[in-house]
Amino acid sequence: MSVRTRIVWDYAPAPEATDHVRLKDRYGLFVGGEFRDPTDGRYEPTINPATEEPIAEIAWAGPGDIEAAVQSAGEAQPKWAALKPLERAKYLFRIARLIQERSRELAVVETMDGGKPLLESRDVDVPLAAAHFFHYAGWADKLRYGVNAREVTPLGVVGQIVPWNFPLLMAAWKLAPALACGNTAILKPAETTPLTALLLAEICQEAELPPGVVTILPGNGDTGAALVRSKKIQKIAFTGSTAVGRDIQAALAGGDTKLTLELGGKSANIVFEDAALDQAVEGIVNGIFFNQGHVCCAGSRLLIQESVRDEVIAKLWQRMRLLRVGDPLDKNTDVGAINSAEQLERIEVLVAAGEEEGATRQTIECELPERGYWFAPTLFTDVSPAHRIAVEEIFGPVVSVLTFRTQAEAIEKANNSRYGLAAGIWTDKGSKAFEVASALQAGVVWQNTYNHFDPTAAFGGYKESGFGREGGPAGLRPYLRIVR
């Protein structure tokens, strides 16, 4: 072959357009079907963690607003519950369709407000949020078949507090079953990511949902604490840290407010020697670097059988170096920005602890933007089960590798945690997968995949990862009272 000029090929920047997004400068509280100013007039900016630029001003709800909200939700509830179930379903179907119609806008805003890559908000968060509304819309007129044909009634007004890692999706997980069951809901989005919940409020208006059925009260931890302590709320559903979960449970102790908690995790991702190793490596990457590791069920404790340890780590490191870190709005970005300065600091503290305790750290080399909050994907080897990075939830793009020799040891190590949210099993042998899965104390066990979510599947924890289930028919139970 004659000499040819070498053609160099790299992906050009592919930023998603943002000009179709129509954000307002300010968003009020969504109470009684309309946006209103907070009584104490407090507005706080929400910022883009990839640029540190403010995006919009957000009202924060104070004690007076919570009272008014509970009042409005309480008045709306009997009428909502008295609707024919099929009518409630129609509203939910309408919300689901409107989420689909506005999916592009929702994906962009989710990425701007939270820092997650557009390809995740576009392909995971938004479609799954719509899917949850579709799923529970279908349950609205079949509720008793979800609870063994018992007779049921709604609980009343429910308070729901969601985290910043999947703002719209968690709002959908909470609102869809609550509404399908005939409750009215007061949702408090996270302090750093209120925007998509407020767009969802606009969608509720567009869907002509009766006023008071959905209330959105942005704010910080104080808002959440006050909501939890409101006397006229029949149930609290919380997703977030174990520390806050504990505080909520203590506050509700002795009362008859129902509670479900979906808390932290340090989930084991177990790779056996007979696994399809290349796909296991994909699963490891998806398990810990998906959404910058800001995932409560992230596969942050990687357990590899000793016989394939070196091979898996070599493949994993090779794969990690291909991750594209940077502008979350770029359609080719795999790992985006850390959600907040506060979270970045938490990650840095734990990573420093890992180095001090003697684990070996490898962080991929990549150019990080000057502004914004960033942490490059990191791998820790030579980790002992006693190290902090093997025990505590880092909630960032950091994976700790431990090894095991036998199946029994894998199970023992996986269960040796105060958490029990999820686990992954990688093996080509079906019988082994079933045996290990039934021995694991984890609410979700994935076999030969990781971080796959579906509205039909129940999600929830063991031990300090919380209690109660969301998703599928099991997700109806926490929003119903069984009459007989």
Add this chain to the structure above:
Amino acid sequence: MIRRLPHVDRVGIEERAAQLGKRSIKTTAKQQGIRLAVSMLDLTTLEGADTPGKVRHLCAKGVCPAPTMPEIPSVAAICVYPQLVATAKEALHGTGVNVASVATGFPAGQVSLEAKLRDTEDAVAAGADEIDMVISREAFLAGDDTRVMQEIVAIKERCGDAHLKVILETAELGSYDHVRHASMIAMEAGADFIKTSTGKASAGATPGVCLVMLEAIRDYGERSGRIVGFKAAGGVSTSKAALHRLVLVKETLGDEWLTPERIRIGASSVLNDLLMQYAKTETGRYGRSEDFSKE
């Protein structure tokens, strides 16, 4: 030889391959990607009706795919049946474009080893720079890995200086485990390239199959230190599909693999779509198929 099959998870590999299909290739990346894809083409005609006249036309097209867009490079090779190698060789003399010939009882390979060797010798004697052989699927599916390997070794020997591409015909192998296993056999036996398909089977270079083979090439290279090339053939008929295959290469083997010495795309119809898409990046309009000659 005792057969020990590797593990490839079908769901996992297809998910990863599909995920890589979502890379956004726009503006300059699209232009460069299209030029790269053209430079890797094995422009192919494998019809009973092929004549010297048709092959000469195809050669001219391969050397200069689009006279109005001189920045479009020549293709890598013209791929024909052994009978037409001499014609192609003459037409391509001095152009830098190689002549590739299918051989070994293409496409089914259901002839004796003697016939396969003879077929190969003929093509090499006529001047083929590259030989595209088919593995004996009949032996592979019966579990006779030894025969599959010995055939490749024998044919490689007859190739002389010609490069040997080994076609696995993955659609007939039945599973990704088999695709990976056959890839390893072919590489162990001395293949210079491994190739997905003949283009005559029900499916060809699907994203999943390509990814399995690229991973096999990567792992074999790490173990042996020998670089083996990859040819995607069968079903790559659009620019989008061609660029998707290049993304699979880039994110599995790395940038240094993005050269016609290591990667080929075998196709008959994709060239004009690549040219039309390239023209669109310049003019903003997607042209008509009549804008470019068929061959």
